Amino acid sequence: MAQNAPAAVAERKPKKQRQSQFSGMSKALIRRETISAYLFLLPSLIFFVGFVVVPMAMCLVYSFLDMGIDVSSAHFVGIQNYVEMFQDRVFLKGLVNTAVIVVVAVPTVTAFSLWVSSAIYKMKPIPRSFFRCVFYLPVVTGTVAVTVVWKWMFNTYNGLINQVFGTTTNWLGNEATAIWCIILILFTTSIGQPIVLYVAALGNVDQSLIEAAEVDGATKLQVFWKIKWPQILPTTLYILVITTINSFQCFALIQLLTSGGPNYATSTIMYYIFETAYRYQRFGYANAMGVILAIIIAIFSAIQFKVTKTDN
Amino acid sequence: MNNAKSKLSGTSAGYKWLSVVILILLAIFFIFPLYWIVTGSFKDAITINARTPQWFPLSPTMENYTKLFSNPALRWLGNTVFMAVMAMFLTCLTASLAGYALAKKRFYGRGVLFTIIICAMALPKQVIVIPLLQEMNVLHLADNIWAVILPTVGWPFGVFLMKQFSETIPTEILEAARVDGAGELRTFFNVVFPMIKPGVGALAIFTFVNSWNDYFLQLIMLTTRENWTISLGIARLQGEMSSDFGLIMAGATLAAIPIVAVFIAFQKYFTQGIAMGAVKG
Numbered sequence: 001m002a003q004n005a006p007a008a009v010a011e012r013k014p015k016k017q018r019q020s021q022f023s024g025m026s027k028a029l030i031r032r033e034t035i036s037a038y039l040f041l042l043p044s045l046i047f048f049v050g051f052v053v054v055p056m057a058m059c060l061v062y063s064f065l066d067m068g069i070d071v072s073s074a075h076f077v078g079i080q081n082y083v084e085m086f087q088d089r090v091f092l093k094g095l096v097n098t099a100v101i102v103v104v105a106v107p108t109v110t111a112f113s114l115w116v117s118s119a120i121y122k123m124k125p126i127p128r129s130f131f132r133c134v135f136y137l138p139v140v141t142g143t144v145a146v147t148v149v150w151k152w153m154f155n156t157y158n159g160l161i162n163q164v165f166g167t168t169t170n171w172l173g174n175e176a177t178a179i180w181c182i183i184l185i186l187f188t189t190s191i192g193q194p195i196v197l198y199v200a201a202l203g204n205v206d207q208s209l210i211e212a213a214e215v216d217g218a219t220k221l222q223v224f225w226k227i228k229w230p231q232i233l234p235t236t237l238y239i240l241v242i243t244t245i246n247s248f249q250c251f252a253l254i255q256l257l258t259s260g261g262p263n264y265a266t267s268t269i270m271y272y273i274f275e276t277a278y279r280y281q282r283f284g285y286a287n288a289m290g291v292i293l294a295i296i297i298a299i300f301s302a303i304q305f306k307v308t309k310t311d312n
Numbered sequence: 313m314n315n316a317k318s319k320l321s322g323t324s325a326g327y328k329w330l331s332v333v334i335l336i337l338l339a340i341f342f343i344f345p346l347y348w349i350v351t352g353s354f355k356d357a358i359t360i361n362a363r364t365p366q367w368f369p370l371s372p373t374m375e376n377y378t379k380l381f382s383n384p385a386l387r388w389l390g391n392t393v394f395m396a397v398m399a400m401f402l403t404c405l406t407a408s409l410a411g412y413a414l415a416k417k418r419f420y421g422r423g424v425l426f427t428i429i430i431c432a433m434a435l436p437k438q439v440i441v442i443p444l445l446q447e448m449n450v451l452h453l454a455d456n457i458w459a460v461i462l463p464t465v466g467w468p469f470g471v472f473l474m475k476q477f478s479e480t481i482p483t484e485i486l487e488a489a490r491v492d493g494a495g496e497l498r499t500f501f502n503v504v505f506p507m508i509k510p511g512v513g514a515l516a517i518f519t520f521v522n523s524w525n526d527y528f529l530q531l532i533m534l535t536t537r538e539n540w541t542i543s544l545g546i547a548r549l550q551g552e553m554s555s556d557f558g559l560i561m562a563g564a565t566l567a568a569i570p571i572v573a574v575f576i577a578f579q580k581y582f583t584q585g586i587a588m589g590a591v592k593g
Contacts, residue, residue: 136575
């Protein structure tokens with residue numbers, strides 16, 4: 001396979017693999033390799049195609065149908081679902097709320113996890129594992145368990161927050177405060193994975209470069225921006241993308257805490273998709289909103305990818 | 313870094329201590345919800361509804377657990393364990409085979425396939441859950457725990473992670489196995505698998521925790537009370553008796569403690585593996 005020099009070089013540079021992946025291979029060998037590769041891929045592909053690709057295609061097809069619970073009465077309506085969406089005030093409200101959640105949560109989660117990681121990555125293994133574990137705890141505890149305890153803590157009458165601060169605020173029932181409660185809980189359940197990733201990325205930064213810069217009299221800030229930041233940029237990009245996807249998909253918190261209320265103040269796109277499908281039984285319309293959500297997320301990911309790349 | 317050498321050693325030592333203090337306060341804030349779940353589950357109704365908080369249950373009671381187990385809570389827990397274990401096992405098996413092929417085989421369609429996998433990972437998983445339910449209806453799997461397991465196995469993150477790990481296997485070792493006359497499967501199980509074990513361990517914990525907590529999928533797929541998972545059970549109990557916080561905290565304890573214990577026991581493999589896989593992408 002990779003006995004000749006160019007292929008061996010390509011092995012170490014995954015990005016170059018596509019151009020030269022077949023170099024030095026005979027036709028018969030390529031065919032044998034292709035067959036055996038697909039046999040290795042087969043079990044995974046059955047699940048991937050059956051339960052990811054097919055439903056994605058169904059989602060797209062259904063988005064052009066008027067379809068209720070009775071599938072046989074479904075009929076083609078063209079782009080009517082998409083047109084309706086942008087005249088639907090609940091959908092537009094959901095779009096604004098989702099945007100608020102994403103715009104607040106993504107930078108906060110990223111910046112905060114970077115600060116925590118910078119503070120803990122040079123610690124001794126035991127305290128480092130301890131802190132990393134603690135910040136991952138809400139993820140492991142599970143959204144439902146975390147949400148129900150916060151619901152109790154935010155309760156107007158017997159909730160801890162009002163008791164401690166001596167207030168009588170109806171945190172979750174108030175249009176002005178409800179969405180901030182949701183963002184706070186989303187924040188606590190979102191920073192676990194970014195910290196794990198940042199701690200690893202910072203640990204991989206070339207130490208000799210940092211030492212050289214310090215000998216030359218660079219300040220800590222300069223060391224961070226000139227040396228560490230470029231090296232953790234791929235990690236930052238990955239964190240931005242996963243946090244964005246998570247924030248867009250915020251659902252359990254909303255369903256269990258506020259059911260989108262009061263007065264749609266916390267209704268997000270994801271929550272409205274769920275309501276449209278299972279309360280109003282309008283599957284075509286729900287899938288059309290799903291397609292739009294997927295497109296929005298794809299655009300966001302592409303922008304983050306582009307911005308972070310050109311920064312480099 | 314060597315702070316003593318720095319001209320700013322005074323301020324940076326001060327900053328270091330300040331950051332440690334902030335970290336400890338934050339740690340308390342992050343541990344507190346779990347503490348409040350567990351202690352709340354042992355408090356009686358009077359204590360829970362009191363005007364002043366009781367920071368520790370002074371007269372612990374089991375009444376919440378008695379009420380909880382009048383529901384099929386153990387059945388829910390059993391369903392959840394079965395679901396998470398099957399999802400973990402099938403994901404690790406299929407993803408390690410596929411990841412190895414993507415990393416180490418040269419074949420037609422490789423680039424396209426990898427691109428499709430990356431694109432699928434960037435899509436919102438929850439959006440496909442609605443058509444998935446219709447698919448499960450056709451397959452007669454709706455309201456069955458397998459309707460939750462199968463889509464979890466299909467999610468391509470595992471393949472991506474295993475590909476990242478398989479990239480690190482030296483091709484010479486695979487060549488040597490071939491020269492020795494080992495077949496494809498023997499090469500995989502005797503040579504490749506031992507080398508990607510840390511990655512498989514990480515993927516196992518990741519899949520187990522995520523499957524355990526994938527509330528949206530469970531909510532859509534499982535309808536009969538006996539078929540619920542523990543997350544779904546608590547969410548529904550909360551809907552039915554929203555003011556009985558003691559009971560709900562008992563349910564939350566039952567849901568959280570096993571998974572937290574599993575995570576703490578294996579967290580070393582998890583943090584190493586996830587970081588290695590994702591960072592080296």
